[in-house]
Amino acid sequence: MIRLTNIQLPLGHDESAIRSAVLAFLSINDHELISYHIHRRGYDARKKTNIILIYTLDVETTKNESLLEKFADHQLVKPTPDMSYKFVAQAPKQLEERPIVIGFGPCGLLAGLVLAQMGYKPIILDRGKEVRERTKDTFGFWRKKILNTESNVQFGEGGAGTFSDGKLYSQVKDPNHYSRKVLHEFVEAGAPEEILFVSKPHIGTFRLVSMVEKMRARIIELGGEIRFSARVDDIQIEDGKISGVALANGEVIKSSHVALAIGHSARDTFEMLHAKDVYIEAKPFSVGFRIEHQQSLIDEARFGPNAGNEILGAADYKLVHHCKGGRSVYSFCMCPGGTVVAATSEENRVVTNGMSQYSRAERNANSAIVVGIDPTDYPGGPLAGIEFQRQLESNAYRLGGENYDAPAQKVGDFLKGVSSEALGTVEPSFKPGIKLTDLSHALPDFCIDAIREAIPAFNRKIKGFALDDALLTGVETRTSAPICIKRGPDFQSISTKGLFPAGEGAGYAGGIMSAAIDGIKVAEAMALSINAQR
Known part of the structure; x- marks a missing residue:
């Protein structure tokens, strides 16, 4: 087939307009166009x-070869x-x-699925519960x-992505088209087919729940085993190699x-790995607040x-500001x-x-507004970032009233440096609840200064921001893991043979799609390593 890119049509075009645009672009007659498929x-x-x-369209005509010759120098x-x-x-055969x-x-879901599809019958362990109980x-x-520290937004079947916007796009380089494998598996499990072609596909929490269950069933059908409430407290290492x-x-x-594939919040596991001399480095991450409009x-x-407009849906945004002092806020x-x-x-x-x-029908838009930080901001060794996060989260607990309510402040008051006393037109969506306060005490001064500089700059890009x-x-402290479990080109830990750090928790992904892609890569590396040992 032929792939055409950058075919532009008005927002309200009718169904026949795509076919007409293809005919005009390629200068062919209607009977010469066999079919077209929307790729993006x-x-x-x-x-x-x-x-x-x-x-972006994939097109089949009666004259594909001659058209490819004709457009040989055409970038589109x-x-x-x-x-x-x-x-x-x-x-x-004898595994x-x-x-x-x-x-x-x-990450673990796709790693387990691909291993199962290749016949390796993986054993998958998760500290949390199955998705509906979770x-x-x-x-x-x-x-x-009522907090269950083993079954919550971070831990359990589906991972942290289950309680998110369900975004399925990423900026990672993907020359092997692993993202298409991920999307096809999700559609097979019940995701809407539009995720295969819209530029910013998403699913949403409720749809993710049923999809994860179907994918779990598929892994079991292929011989895999999945255990919940199965927290790994130790790894066994013999002569620099993992044994169990x-x-x-x-x-x-x-x-x-x-x-x-432990996710960015498995802090006790990070501590256990460090104690076992698995090589870990501190890495940059970001901290900040959620903003609602x-x-x-x-x-x-x-x-x-x-x-x-139904096609456009609820609007999103992506903002970056480079501060005078060198910090980035985004x-x-x-x-x-x-x-x-x-x-x-x-x-x-x-x-x-x-x-x-999936509907994105709630009254508010929200995003994190975060400041980039690096290990020089929290010196003290590979795990210092974990302690830095904990200090901020404990402080937020105190500011919120020590009952799991979150500290909050109106943007106007934050910019003026005064505590908020009453809400305005924007109603908070956070549950359990919020306590109005002065957020200048919630983050280090350099973060507060950077966010105060960034918000007016963002207002110049989005009126009313x-x-x-x-x-x-x-x-907001869990933007990514504060550590990286270093691995080599064979995807194995540089210090521990047979240990394959993967996904967000190891420092190699950020979001559902990039984590799922990394899961596929790690599954492939594990399979090749197992076969090489025979």
Whole structure:
């Protein structure tokens, strides 16, 4: 087939317009066009009164070869690449050992699925509960302030991505088209088919729940085993090689191939690995607040008279500001039509995150506004970032009233440096609740100064961003893991043979899609290593 890129059509075009555009672009007759398929649809909203849809199309004609010759030097016409997934190995008939995957978030899920599809019958261990029980525990915390430290927003089937906007796009380089494998697996499990072609695909929490269950069932059907409430408390290492894992209940499972897909909040596991001399480095991450506006304000700012258009949906944004002092402030995990959620996994701490359903129909838009920091801001060794996060989260707990409510402040008051006394037009979505206060005490001064500089700058890009009544809620600390478990080109720990650090918790992903892609890469590396040992 032929791939055409940058086919531009007006927002309100009719169904026949795509076919007409293909005929005109290629200068062919109607009977010569056999079929076309939408590979990608995005939009250009720089002119709010004239928003353009931009298509990438895969086209089949009766004269493909001659057209490719004709357009040989044309950058927008190329042969359609083969994006199908090809397994790199197959398990031997006599499988001497079963690989272990620790963690069942997006990374562990795809690692386990691909291993199972290749016949390796993985054993997958997750400290949390299966997704529906985990959802009950999470909503129990939001509604009744009853925290289960092993079953919450961070821990359990589906990982932290289950309670998020369900974004399925990433900026990671993907020459092998692993993202297509991920999307196809999600569609097979019940995700809407539009995620295969929209430029910013998302699913939302409720749809993710049923999808994860179907993918779990598929892994089991292929011979895999999944254990919940199975926290790994120790790893066994012999002569620099991993030989097995020990669970909290005392059980030891032997294996020389173990994937660490533990997520960015498995702090006790990070501490255990460091104590076992697995090589870990501190790495940069970001901290800040969640900001909420009425979604209608963001829609109007981004889409003007086209706000509310069904194809465009709820508007999002992506903002970056480089401060005079050298710091960067940026929006992170933007959730259109969503809610700010309580995301702590440890007692007496407050952590915020954002979540949306597939419909993105809630009244508010929210995103994290975070400041980049690096190990020079929290000196003290590989795990110093964990302690830095904990200090901020404990402080937020105190500012919120020591009952899991979150400290909050109106943007206008924050910029003026005065405590908020009453809410304005923006109603907080955070559950359990918020306490109005002065957020200048919630983060280090350099972070506060940077965010105060950035918000007016963001207002120049999105009118109303610095609205006095917009609401800041703190603190956002789990943007990524504060550590990196270093691995080599074979995806194995540089200090521990057979240990495969993976995903966000190891410092190699940020978000559902990049974590899932890393899971596939690690599954392939494990399979090749197992086969090489035979």
